[in-house]
Amino acid sequence: MNKSKEQLLNKRYKAEQRFRLYGLSAIFMALLFLTIFIFKIFSTGYSAFQKTWLIVPVTFDAELMMLEQNPSNEDLQDADYYDIALKSMADLDPNANEDQENELKRMVSYFFEKEIKNELLNNPGLIGKTKEVYLTASDDLDQVFKGNYPRDLPEDQRRVSDYQLKIFDQLVAKGKVESKFNISFFTYADSREPELAGIASSFMGSIFSILVCLMIAFPVAVLAAIYLEEFAPKNRFTDFIEVNINNLAAVPSIVFGLLGLGVLLAIFHLPRSTPLVGGITLSLMTLPTIIIAARASLKAVPPSIREAALAMGASRMQTTMHHTVPLSMPGTLSGTIIGLAQALGETAPLILIGMVAFVNTIPGSPMDPAASLPVQIYIWAESAERGFVEKVSACIMVLLGFLIIMNLFAQIIRHKFEKKWS
Amino acid sequence: MKKNGVKMIKIKAKNVDVFYGKKQALYNIGLDIEENQVTALIGPSGCGKSTFLRCLNRMNDVIDICSVKGEILINDFNINDKSCDVVRLREKIGMVFQKPNPFPKTVYENISYGPTIHGMAQSKQEMDEIVETSLKKAALWEEVKDRLHEPGTGLSGGQQQRLCIARAISVRPEVILMDEPCSALDPIATAQIEELIDELKKEHTIIIVTHSMAQAARVSQNTGFFHLGHLIEHGSTDKIFKNPDNTKTQDYITGRFG
Numbered sequence: 022m023n024k025s026k027e028q029l030l031n032k033r034y035k036a037e038q039r040f041r042l043y044g045l046s047a048i049f050m051a052l053l054f055l056t057i058f059i060f061k062i063f064s065t066g067y068s069a070f071q072k073t074w075l076i077v078p079v080t081f082d083a084e085l086m087m088l089e090q091n092p093s094n095e096d097l098q099d100a101d102y103y104d105i106a107l108k109s110m111a112d113l114d115p116n117a118n119e120d121q122e123n124e125l126k127r128m129v130s131y132f133f134e135k136e137i138k139n140e141l142l143n144n145p146g147l148i149g150k151t152k153e154v155y156l157t158a159s160d161d162l163d164q165v166f167k168g169n170y171p172r173d174l175p176e177d178q179r180r181v182s183d184y185q186l187k188i189f190d191q192l193v194a195k196g197k198v199e200s201k202f203n204i205s206f207f208t209y210a211d212s213r214e215p216e217l218a219g220i221a222s223s224f225m226g227s228i229f230s231i232l233v234c235l236m237i238a239f240p241v242a243v244l245a246a247i248y249l250e251e252f253a254p255k256n257r258f259t260d261f262i263e264v265n266i267n268n269l270a271a272v273p274s275i276v277f278g279l280l281g282l283g284v285l286l287a288i289f290h291l292p293r294s295t296p297l298v299g300g301i302t303l304s305l306m307t308l309p310t311i312i313i314a315a316r317a318s319l320k321a322v323p324p325s326i327r328e329a330a331l332a333m334g335a336s337r338m339q340t341t342m343h344h345t346v347p348l349s350m351p352g353t354l355s356g357t358i359i360g361l362a363q364a365l366g367e368t369a370p371l372i373l374i375g376m377v378a379f380v381n382t383i384p385g386s387p388m389d390p391a392a393s394l395p396v397q398i399y400i401w402a403e404s405a406e407r408g409f410v411e412k413v414s415a416c417i418m419v420l421l422g423f424l425i426i427m428n429l430f431a432q433i434i435r436h437k438f439e440k441k442w443s
Numbered sequence: 444m445k446k447n448g449v450k451m452i453k454i455k456a457k458n459v460d461v462f463y464g465k466k467q468a469l470y471n472i473g474l475d476i477e478e479n480q481v482t483a484l485i486g487p488s489g490c491g492k493s494t495f496l497r498c499l500n501r502m503n504d505v506i507d508i509c510s511v512k513g514e515i516l517i518n519d520f521n522i523n524d525k526s527c528d529v530v531r532l533r534e535k536i537g538m539v540f541q542k543p544n545p546f547p548k549t550v551y552e553n554i555s556y557g558p559t560i561h562g563m564a565q566s567k568q569e570m571d572e573i574v575e576t577s578l579k580k581a582a583l584w585e586e587v588k589d590r591l592h593e594p595g596t597g598l599s600g601g602q603q604q605r606l607c608i609a610r611a612i613s614v615r616p617e618v619i620l621m622d623e624p625c626s627a628l629d630p631i632a633t634a635q636i637e638e639l640i641d642e643l644k645k646e647h648t649i650i651i652v653t654h655s656m657a658q659a660a661r662v663s664q665n666t667g668f669f670h671l672g673h674l675i676e677h678g679s680t681d682k683i684f685k686n687p688d689n690t691k692t693q694d695y696i697t698g699r700f701g
Binding site: 255325328331343344 | 500502505507530531532533534537538540542544545546547556557560561607610611614
């Protein structure tokens with residue numbers, strides 16, 4: 022009798038141990054996947070934060086630039102830089118024939134003319150002199166320098182010719198190739214050329230979309246939640262509304278995109294591809310998430326607090342505004358941030374309302390066309406150029422960083438609110 | 444309290460029926476409550492004594508399915524009448540609950556809340572005075588005067604309940620309803636609150652629901668005994684405890700059931 026009891030007890034302990042093991046292995050699996058995922062992204066993406074520059078001597082020949090004596094600032098603006106830019110590149114190999122000169126020109130980005138112009142505008146005294154100027158290397162050479170380029174492929178399968186590689190290697194040997202932090206990744210808008218593509222447009226687009234989304238979704242959702250939880254009579258109609266809010270939360274996001282397309286663009290003629298429309302569409306998606314979170318946290322406020330306020334002679338409105346809502350705010354806010362984080366990562370509805378368009382300007386307001394970070398990832402991931410591979414990962418890193426900052430912010434707000442009374 | 448030998452009646456309940464949905468919780472209750480006295484409502488769990496108490500400040504309004512019929516006259520005014528404003532009513536009739544439920548705010552804010560929403564203080568000074576007198580009346584001043592701006596939820600259980608009493612008396616109500624105010628407290632805190640009740644009855648009419656027969660006997664002048672939604676017997680506490688008319692009362696008081 023006693024022995025069987027002991028066996029039973031042992032069995033129970035063992036069952037518990039097994040259960041803990043399952044739990045631990047589940048956590049281990051999750052962490053493993055996360056680590057692999059993050060490692061993959063970082064290892065492909067980190068090189069995008071570096072950019073390769075060719076250091077090329079440029080002779081600022083006044084004649085070639087069609088400049089008169091003592092040019093004014095305006096003259097400098099209007100001067101012709103293309104010829105000296107071409108000449109500087111061609112001079113890298115004095116024996117180059119015409120085809121090879123063309124190849125030399127394609128070793129740098131098509132911004133090379135502008136980069137040379139900026140150099141002169143910053144220092145007008147350079148006229149007639151020669152100076153080494155940093156020129157953005159073409160995306161393929163950028164990849165060659167970072168070691169991501171399959172140099173041993175046969176020449177006809179590469180975008181970089183043997184001749185270009187030869188000149189490039191000479192430059193490297195002379196120390197005329199440098200890698201610097203890629204500021205333009207954060208300050209440039211999107212471009213067809215990977216070496217000139219940046220996230221400024223999509224980053225601002227995301228920020229504007231999220232702000233519009235927050236400004237619409239938060240007040241509407243909180244008011245709806247307060248009304249439903251504190252004031253609405255419990256009857257079939259409110260049950261019906263509740264069921265539909267829960268259904269709304271499960272509607273696929275692309276449907277909201279179609280709604281945005283069909284209503285906001287087609288009927289109200291709001292400007293296409295703008296964060297305004299994107300934000301409104303996202304707010305429809307975020308609405309049920311915030312309503313559900315706000316209702317749950319209103320429900321979690323102990324009824325005794327409401328009774329205490331009511332018994333003091335507070336009206337229902339006072340009870341709600343003075344006691345229930347402030348107590349429910351931490352939960353509501355974290356629900357809001359979760360909803361916004363979802364909205365931030367949303368791609369499908371934005372594609373439908375046209376935020377997938379190629380935008381090479383940085384939006385200054387929600388009414389200007391823009392992309393958004395996840396859509397930018399989608400656009401780059403679809404592009405053929407090798408240079409975009411690292412850009413995709415880098416953009417994912419920025420998006421993740423954005424999300425982490427938002428969550429941190431939510432935690433801080435939550436902590437502050439709760440700390441006050443515990 | 445008697446005036447010229449006549450009992451002063453503060454609250455008069457006539458034919459009160461209460462329903463939760465279709466279920467009837469109180470049957471035809473008629474009860475007079477004397478001014479500046481303590482009236483205890485006793486009876487086994489589920490007998491409807493708390494329900495009756497909550498009728499007196501219309502707290503049952505909060506429960507959707509609850510409906511109250513009959514007349515409850517306070518100062519000869521029927522509070523179940525449509526013209527009765529619950530906010531005004533609850534200003535006059537304070538309530539203390541079973542579990543201490545201070546607001547999760549500071550001690551000071553807990554007390555000042557009622558006077559603030561009813562506009563009873565014109566200046567900070569006046570408010571300070573109200574807070575001080577309320578806390579003094581609730582015998583809590585000495586213990587919390589140095590921590591007025593700390594959270595009220597940080598006090599001990601007994602202190603929290605006295606804070607709730609101070610909060611209730613801050614708006615100078617005529618009646619204070621107490622729903623088992625000591626059931627969550629230890630004997631020492633209970634004794635403090637009972638002493639307090641005795642003090643408060645000078646200025647307020649008090650109705651207390653209690654499970655403890657001894658407490659009813661100690662603090663009250665009048666007692667009503669509820670059983671299964673009926674008011675079985677009411678009268679002076681002396682009579683109910685020493686010489687009840689009804690055998691059910693007798694059985695309950697002597698501990699034979701309940």
